[in-house]
Amino acid sequence: MNYEFLIVGQGITGSIVALQLKKSLKEFKLIEGGNPNTSSKVAAGIVHPISLKRCNLSWRGREFYDFSDTFYKEVNFESSIELYKHYKLLRIFASFEEQNNWIGKTNNEIYKNILSLNNKEIENVKNMFGSGVVELCSRLSVSEFLDFVSSLLLKGNLLKKDLFKANELKLENNRFHYNGDIYSKVIMCDGVNALKNPMFNYLPIIPNKGELLTVSSNILPSQIINCGIFSLPETKNIFTIGSTYSNEDQKNNVTVNAKEYLMRKLNKIIEIDGIEIMDQQFGFRPTSLDRKPLVGEHPIIKNLYTVNGMGSKAILMAPLLVKELLDSIYKNKPLNSMVNIKRFSKKINAENLDYAKSLEKSFL
């Protein structure tokens, strides 16, 4: 069969590419390898436009939030499930300095309707410096979102559950051939696994390990609270506590260190005696050297694209970045230079050049 696109990877990014291509009636197929420990499978799903540490709008934060808010509300409508839901996030201040900074921001026009001060008591929570509210905050139930997209694609026979192997891709007359099908374009949405394939492994992707806990408690509050780590209400008395960040630990396992760190941080704001740990998970966020996403066309292999490197903000950024990539393909609109992978073209190495050459020769 002939398709316009082959998408590799059905994490958050590949799922969003698939939904946008489907909406614009493009023919595509998606291949997903089924790794059980991907970043998307463990992501908490919290979306807001604020960098909480500095109490600033994050880079293009408002623009990303407004676009993704509309996008996920459409997904809610299409799925008839409330996969995306508005929450208030309560930030527990760690100092008077943080409190002052927050108050200053609430008087600034830019932060109107985004930040406010919390004047109510939060039951069971110790907050001697007070707390603030991020009003513009939502949560996507990521695993249910991935399941919804997967079942949508399976229904249309658009999903193949298999590992994509770069050395089995062939190129003839500007068309990609894979497993008996022909594609005009390929979009790689393979997260940290990109480091294992010779197409885009020259990009400075840094796997950042994150761990989180599932706990049961009858004292944690029903809002999302953040005190450096977060507590996220799931179902009655069940909460997700996260996350850790580590560029050093690259092992595929959960750690006692992470569990102790999360419980220690939680203990600063709530009595943890009655809290029972039920599960612990890990995943690797695809972050980049300059902390900006990695989007665009391969510098040598035409019609081969990637969307990657969204670190801890894929849910916020992916909907608009995917649209911008598709606009660059179909409307010739230039990609934002801060995300365009052109900025790393000089990093391309001998292995990548050999792969590009072998692809050209693959039909000879």
Ligand SMILES: Cc1cc2nc3c(=O)[nH]c(=O)nc-3n(C[C@H](O)[C@H](O)[C@H](O)COP(=O)(O)OP(=O)(O)OC[C@H]3O[C@@H](n4cnc5c(N)ncnc54)[C@H](O)[C@@H]3O)c2cc1C
């Ligand atoms: C603990 C933790 C908490 C987080 N919380 C949040 C949060 O609250 N909000 C937020 O926005 N972000 C959060 N993140 C970050 C977010 O999870 C990532 O930015 C996002 O999941 C990246 O998605 P992705 O689709 O680009 O990559 P991935 O999730 O890695 O998906 C890549 C997919 O490609 C598949 N794949 C890879 N190689 C192949 C191949 N060769 N063939 C076939 N398939 C392949 C994999 O199986 C996988 O399904 C969190 C991350 C962690 C670790």
